Amino acid sequence: MCGIVGAIADRDVVPVLIEGLKRLEYRGYDSAGIAVLDGDDVRRVRRTGRVAEMEAAAQAQGFQARIGIGHTRWATHGGVTEANAHPHISYGELALVHNGIIENHDEQRARLQQLGYAFESQTDTEVIAHLIHHYQAQGMDLLVAVQTAVRELTGAYAIAVVSKREPGRVIAARMGCPLLVGLGEGENFVASDVSAIVQATRRVIFLEEGDTAEVGRDGVRVFDALGAQVEREVHLSDVSLSSLELGPYRHFMQKEIHEQPRAIADTIEAVMDNSAFAPALFGAAAEALLRDIEGVQILACGTSYYAGLTARYWIEAIAGLPCTVEIASEYRYRKAVANPRHLVVTISQSGETLDTMEALKYAKSLGHERTLSICNVPESAIPRASRLVYYTRAGAEIGVASTKAFTTQLVALFTLAATVAKLQGRLTPGQESEYLDALRHLPGSVQHALNLEPQIVAWAERFAPKQHALFLGRGVHYPIALEGALKLKEISYIHAEAYPAGELKHGPLALVDAAMPVVVIAPNDSLLEKVKSNMQEVRARGGELFVFTDEDSQFGPSEGVHVIRAPRHVGVLSPVVHAIPVQLLAYHAALARGTDVDKPRNLAKSVTVE
Incomplete structure (x- = not known):
């Protein structure tokens, strides 16, 4: 959830470090710092708050160096203080930055205190710095000291280390948290995300579990968990600088909402090119793995x-297979009953979500060999650990609140449902043609929904002074109500909850009064009349309704009932279209309340801690 960048070059790397931290700020941002080797000194500057505050301090202190590391922090151990900010320094000789959580830090802290180490912070990270220094003081070189120290850590980590004893290299290591090496000409880099170094290079090596890397100006060596030198593939990242810039938009969230027609079109391009739901879309082994599955287990977190909840309706209705959906952090801590003939689907925007990755490992330990990842980041950890993969091609998503990643995940999951149905003989040629046509027209329907923005802005002004909101949906649109409530509370800080509309009378109706706006997802489907009845229950209690419906739903606004109509009902893919208005409502409500839309308090983009 934090960000790492490191560099070694024949030029001043301080601007590289600071620019990298700015691009990583969406991952964690309650403090930031850099440490550099300047002659015989380890120099450090840290500040709570945003990277800009740390940058000003670094400029005021004249920071320049040819080797250094930097970090943006999202607090886990210890509060938001300068003492807890990274980098952490041991004995003025060694500086370290760290993402992740060390579970045995108390045990290691006690051991190191007995060895004479004094701690200045409340963090688990300082333990790693002192432990590496301890082994270096015993005569080990920095690489061996790091390799020895990390073998004694329990938990997840990505670290980068510099030492004034060995000023010609940065040592990096990872276990459970993403870390990569960037390759330049006469300069090399370390980062937790390629966006941090894309201004300098697009050639990257993704470190694997247990790897350590020795990064010098003229070369890089990578070692596996056993200490053997290995060759890791060099990838050319497709992340562009333009995708990381705001352009004409006020916030990345707004930009990413409006990028959804293109993101969806890119995600379904291979389907359209084939004019068929082909198993090869999911990998070379897909036909053999998917043809005779008996059910689907979906594991995911958050959005x-x-x-996944939306996909359950599609998989059961279209493919005729039982589907269960579970929060990954819960699944991994219960005694699950495994059926090896079930397909395990993990969903993660980043491909590095720790709870989802650990849930996948647990599923595999139970005997699940049929695994599929739906992910937005090529070569990330979860796709690499899965037999099959479908990349969503949403492009870089910077805003903490997920938008285009969500709708492209829906498209990928619908494609999976149709493909499995076809393999199992449950999809007729006529149905396949109908579904392909629906996908083909989906980007246009999403664009029509985006055109509702001016009407939604007016609604947002009414939401801005509210403290609570209720979202309702039925059937396949209930998960869209859940997503709408999540978006609203994430970025506007308005408390919001979602319920199946039919559950309203079983408790939530007690909350309804004139001060509680009720948002209803009410497309023109088979459940519309049921939803209308639920809306009457709200009006009878004085509640104010805000209804997202379809152009052909044949009901309009009235006293206490506000209605915005999306384009005509688009059938089975309606949840994708109805996700757009709730995203826009959350965005504009947050804007009206003056919150930090792209960087909401207490949250981070890539959740790589438990």
Whole structure:
């Protein structure tokens, strides 16, 4: 959830470090710092708050160096203080930055205190710095000291280390948290995300579990968990600088909402090119793995979990297979009953979500060999650990609140449902043609929904002074209500909850009064009349309704009932279209309340801690 960048070059790397931290700020941002080797000194500057505050301090202190590391922090151990900010330094000789959580830090802290180490912070990270220094003081070189120290750590980590004893290299290591090496000409880099170094290079090596890397100006060596030198593939990243810039938009969230027609078109391109739901879309082994599955188990967190809940309706209705959806952090801690003939689907925007990755490992330990990842980041950890993969091609998503990643996940999951149905003989040629046509027209329907923005802005002004909101949906649109409530509370800080509309009378109706706006997802489907009845229950209690419906739903606004109509009902893919208005409502409500839309308090983009 934090960000790492490191560099070694024949030029001043301080601007590289600071620019990298700015691009990583969406991952974690309650403090930032850099440490550099300047002659015989380890120099450090840290500040709570945003990277800009740390940058000003670094400029005021004249920071320049040819080797250094930097970090943006999202607090886990210890509060938001300068003492807890990274980098951490041991004995003025060694500086370290760290993502992740060390579970045995108390045990290691006690051991190191007995060895004479004094701790200045409340963090688990300082333990790693002192432990590496301890082994270096015993005569080990920095690489061996790091390799020895990490073998004694329990938990997840990505670290980068510099030492004034060995000023010609940065040592990096990872276990459970993403870390990569960037390759330049006469300079090399370390980062937790390629966006941090894309201004300098697009050639990257993704470190694997247990790897350590020695990064010098003229070369890089990578070692596996056993200490053997290995060759890791060099990838050319497709992340562009333009995708990381705001352009004409006020916030990345707004930009990413409006990028959804293109993101969806890119995600379904291979389907359209084939003019068929082909198993090869999911990998070379897909036909053999998918043809005779007996059910589907979906594991995910947050917004990806809501995408999975939507997919359950599609998989059961279209493919005729039982589907269960579980929060990954819960699944991994219960005694699950495994059926090896079930397909395990993990969903993660980043491909590095720790709870989802650990849930996948647990599923595999139970005997699940049929595994599929739906992910937005090529070569990330979860796709690499899965037999099959479908990349969503949403492009870089910077805003903490997920938008285009969610709708492209829905498209990928619908494609999976149709493909499995076809393999199992449950999809007729006529149905396949109908579904392909629906996908083909989906980007246009999403664009029509985006055109509702001016009407939604007016609604947002009414939401801005509210403290609570209720979202309702039925059937396949209930997960969209969940997603709408999540978006609103994430970025506007308005408390919001979602319920199946039919559950309203079983408790939530007690909350309804004139001060509680009720948002209803009410497309023109088979459940519309049921939803209308639920809306009457709200009006009878004085509640104010805000209804997202379809152009052909044949009901309009009235006293206490506000209605915005999306384009005509688009059938089975309606949840994708109805996700757009709730995203826009959350965005504009947050804008009206003056919150930090792209960087909401207490949250981070890539959740790589438990």
